[in-house]
Amino acid sequence: MERKWRFLIPLAVLPLLAAQPLPAAADAPPGRPVDPRPDTGELTRHLKAIELKSRGRVDVDAIGTSNEGRPIFGASVGKGPLRLLYVTQQHGNEPLGTPAALKLLEDLGTERTRENRAILRAVTIDIVVRANPDGHERGWRYNYDPDADPEYGEPGKGYDPNRYHDPQVAPEDNPVPESAAVRRLYDRADPDLVVDYHMQGRYVDDDGEEITASVMWPTHPDVGSEAVDLSRQAVVASAEAMDESYDGANVSLYPGGDYQGISRNAYGLLGSGSVLVELSATGPDWEQAQIASAYDSMYATAAAAADGSLFEIDPGLADELPERGEPVPSAESRPLHADGDDLD
Numbered sequence: 283m284e285r286k287w288r289f290l291i292p293l294a295v296l297p298l299l300a301a302q303p304l305p306a307a308a309d310a311p312p313g314r315p316v317d318p319r320p321d322t323g324e325l326t327r328h329l330k331a332i333e334l335k336s337r338g339r340v341d342v343d344a345i346g347t348s349n350e351g352r353p354i355f356g357a358s359v360g361k362g363p364l365r366l367l368y369v370t371q372q373h374g375n376e377p378l379g380t381p382a383a384l385k386l387l388e389d390l391g392t393e394r395t396r397e398n399r400a401i402l403r404a405v406t407i408d409i410v411v412r413a414n415p416d417g418h419e420r421g422w423r424y425n426y427d428p429d430a431d432p433e434y435g436e437p438g439k440g441y442d443p444n445r446y447h448d449p450q451v452a453p454e455d456n457p458v459p460e461s462a463a464v465r466r467l468y469d470r471a472d473p474d475l476v477v478d479y480h481m482q483g484r485y486v487d488d489d490g491e492e493i494t495a496s497v498m499w500p501t502h503p504d505v506g507s508e509a510v511d512l513s514r515q516a517v518v519a520s521a522e523a524m525d526e527s528y529d530g531a532n533v534s535l536y537p538g539g540d541y542q543g544i545s546r547n548a549y550g551l552l553g554s555g556s557v558l559v560e561l562s563a564t565g566p567d568w569e570q571a572q573i574a575s576a577y578d579s580m581y582a583t584a585a586a587a588a589d590g591s592l593f594e595i596d597p598g599l600a601d602e603l604p605e606r607g608e609p610v611p612s613a614e615s616r617p618l619h620a621d622g623d624d625l626d
């Protein structure tokens with residue numbers, strides 16, 4: 283595929299990449315930087331501008347409302363029979379999937395390249411663009427619900443949206459409006475594949491090289507083999523795209539749990555392929571590269587679904603990805619997840 287964003291690292295730093303955490307990026311990456319954390323107003327304006335500029339190719343709607351009245355946006359592009367559902371920023375303090383989604387919508391909706399047209403003919407992509415706007419505004423993981431006394435979340439603060447996708451809970455019975463909105467869109471779209479974009483802390487692999495993203499398929503034991511196979515094919519497609527996204531990119535498996543309230547498991551249990559992508563929080567100098575990497579995951583998944591190559595991938599290749607290793611020793615101890623980092 284044609285890669286739209288290339289990030290070049292000065293040759294002098296390359297020897298460092300083999301055995302050490304990412305060095306500070308010496309120069310800003312080429313291309314126009316995007317806002318990594320647009321506020322709700324900016325996000326709204328950007329989505330409306332893309333919708334207008336796309337002349338009907340991108341459709342943006344509020345698919346729900348947060349407890350503080352912020353819109354939860356769903357955007358759709360493409361008219362194909364294969365259905366993909368991407369979700370970004372269920373956890374408010376894991377922002378970088380959201381600007382990647384904006385870039386994807388803008389490119390697919392307004393750039394009439396041959397490859398884009400082929401994708402839009404074959405695939406329909408629905409995207410929940412920032413599932414948790416209240417959490418984003420507060421810079422925290424949870425939604426906002428001062429009355430919450432949750433099993434998963436924090437009393438007086440809110441619920442953890444990515445623990446409230448249990449397939450057996452109907453949207454109208456769900457205490458978390460953000461998770462209910464994702465489920466309602468899921469039910470309407472009936473996607474073949476769901477990809478959920480999060481962020482994790484900083485880790486190295488067994489060779490000491492920094493891991494820049496981790497990926498995983500549904501691990502709940504009741505997920506059907508067809509859904510698991512498609513998930514593993516999509517894990518390989520995303521990992522390959524992200525590994526090639528920029529020099530030093532390094533994708534591992536993610537050590538996630540089996541709970542059915544996690545979207546990765548829930549949408550697998552409902553019969554779809556389902557993938558978790560966790561971008562590492564590699565620091566401000568690498569944010570543009572990480573956004574581009576999430577974009578590459580999104581674009582490559584759609585392109586591979588459109589040309590059928592996704593379904594030719596050997597699902598067993600997923601087992602060849604390295605395990606996630608130890609935390610980066612020098613990383614500041616600011617875990618994204620209050621209760622440990624092995625959490626989707």
Ligand SMILES: [Zn+2]
Binds near residue numbers: 376480481625626
């Ligand atoms: Zn998360």
